[in-house]
Amino acid sequence: xxxxxxxxxxVTVLIITSxxxxxxPMQVNNTLPTLTxxxxxxxxxxxxxxxxxxxxxxxxxxxxxxxxxxxxxEDLRYGAKGIDEWVKLDGGNAYVLKNYRWVTVDNYGSTQxxxxxxxxxxx
Numbered sequence: 203x204x205x206x207x208x209x210x211x212x213v214t215v216l217i218i219t220s221x222x223x224x225x226x227p228m229q230v231n232n233t234l235p236t237l238t239x240x241x242x243x244x245x246x247x248x249x250x251x252x253x254x255x256x257x258x259x260x261x262x263x264x265x266x267x268x269x270x271x272x273x274x275x276e277d278l279r280y281g282a283k284g285i286d287e288w289v290k291l292d293g294g295n296a297y298v299l300k301n302y303r304w305v306t307v308d309n310y311g312s313t314q315x316x317x318x319x320x321x322x323x324x325x
Contacts, residue, residue, distance in 0.1 A: 225274040230302060233275065237282035240289040241296040243322065248298045257324035260292040263300070268315040270307070277304070277315040285319055292321040 225233075235242035243251065251257035266288065268280035285297050298320040304313040 225278075229274075230278065231299070234278050234282060234299065234302075237279055238297070239286050240294070241324065243296050243298050243324070245298055245300075248320070248322065251322075251324060257296065257322045260294045260321045260323055261288070262320045264288055264319050264321060266317050266319070267305075268317065270312060270314050274304075274315075277313075281315050281317045285317065288319075289321045294321045294323040296322040296324045298322065 243257070248257060248259075252259065266281065266284040268277055268284055271277045271280055281302070289295065289297050299317070300320060301318040303316050305316050306312070307314050
């Protein structure tokens with residue numbers, strides 16, 4: 203009986219961790235902006251907006267390690283919260299997503315979302 207419970211726990215953990223470690227770039231780029239209060243700006247838009255004077259960079263190359271969630275969507279929710287907090291602390295209203303990655307943090311395959319971004323202020 204105990205062996206069955208142990209196997210069930212291991213299988214459950216494996217299912218949860220395998221679901222929580224994969225998301226395509228398109229899914230991230232479509233989902234993350236819907237979870238932030240700050241305005242998402244693509245790198246191309248940022249370059250254009252800086253040229254025409256409607257935006258300026260406040261901080262470049264920020265990195266935020268989001269708290270670990272039980273799913274990729276929850277990871278993104280935590281990441282969005284961190285982005286919004288940094289944008290607010292910098293006095294801005296927008297961000298440019300530079301990079302993201304799920305980093306393995308233990309021997310069990312647990313991952314943590316790390317996001318690289320710039321903060322901006324735009325008219």
